Amino acid sequence: MTMSPGIAALTHPRSTEDLRGHMRAAEPFVVHNRQASLAELLSLPLLRSLDALLAAWPDPVEVFDPEVADEANSVIVGPDEARTQFASGMTLLFSEVQLHAPQLVPWLEAIRADLGVSALTEKRCLVYATPAGTGTGAHFDQNVNFVLQVHGTKRWWLAPNSNVTRPMTRHRLGQPIDPELESYSRLPMPSELPVDRTEIVLEPGSVLFVPRGTWHATHATTDALSLNFTFSAPTWLDVFGAALRSRLALSDDWREAAMPLEVATFEALLRDLSDDVVNWHAADILAVTEGEP
Template structure:
């Protein structure tokens, strides 16, 4: 491997980091073409050269999408040999967590995570999708941020603004049941078809598409196509607060007490006392009290 690092700059085209952060925060997608040179450390890896090579090197199962559903909600995990066979017969296949194969990937992932300012609690991984010509993904949104790098072939993407829910914490596929928690905090009905007001993007080898959290998208491969994703699932403030709160409360043996309910489970004096004490404490808390717990853990 040469020494041209993959970092945030490699993924954001002509944008500055500041411009990119504005796009990320406003959930604005963008595409950048002709990045094969700056991504050569990735694009020239022999095992990513073809679906056959990747399958031959792969030591785990591969996900094969049910072609009726065309989404990861309906998939089977099979051997790499069987997956290659399914791919050659027209099924989309997914190699999950490719970062397990090469240590540089995790190094790049963590470098990019830090440059963006995502917490150490972020879940970061790489995925490789192999999509036969004419096939693609059903319309959906994800709860994560994706940089999609086209390694080979041509693929069309359609993206549309999500006017139903901001900051979803789970994904949703149009036409399928809504996740229970997602339904709980959504105030609008989810659409039954892909929004007509969408933008088409055509990805060629070396193209990078930024797909922000919550943006509707669907795809179709024009030719057999392989893409590599940098997928970032950062914690929400809810996650940061509850993780740090758990750590803080764990220092108090009263909070560590096994919960035993009285009054048919609707009231408990001991718990009321703990909650009162907590609300008094909360007034003095600052963000640093939480972030000191969740961040800077890496050596």
């Protein structure tokens, strides 16, 4: 049974409401054997095989050794070099796949709408090609992810994050912590993936929802290819920060260089702002940011 793009097709036969409950609780959610409802995705020519992807891919490919480096430390190579690197145990990351497979665009938009998140949400498709016997070290991401296993078998371990909720940056175990992330984290970070982990094995047709901030690590037991739908929804902080900036940019006083750095001047600006903010209304701000009344 082919289903139209959206969360229902990803989670069937479990319900969208079931998924929402897991999202609210920051719990992973998995379904298997989605070959029928996701036939459109699984039959995309670009995803037929890694060779097909490399042959058709017009952009550079990110390459990283997941055992030692993070994808933040990837190098960029052409498709031929990527094939060689994969053969020597490197993971390949193909970004913004929807630009080369336009069939993915309605999926990204439908999932975003079903999630009920802002139209300003950053959304993209990624493809990971992971050689057998390798995997990604423990980390958490600031975005939410739906992973569709396309080829091969990949083992995932996921664990609740008791160090930080709702992170705004990703973090890999053992790496330096971003200063802002550190400011709202409970330290120290663990030295390995927490023991209350869940193990999930993804086979072709499996769909896994990875909540924002959940610790996870992976290991491919065969060469594996997965398609990720990734969403970074603006936080209330982002929405308010953008509104504040666009409002204050209209003010000659706020655009003045903070020079000399006088406390009294800044204090006067803050008093003016606090008088103004009481007249702000959420609906007016969202009408601008979301482009609808």
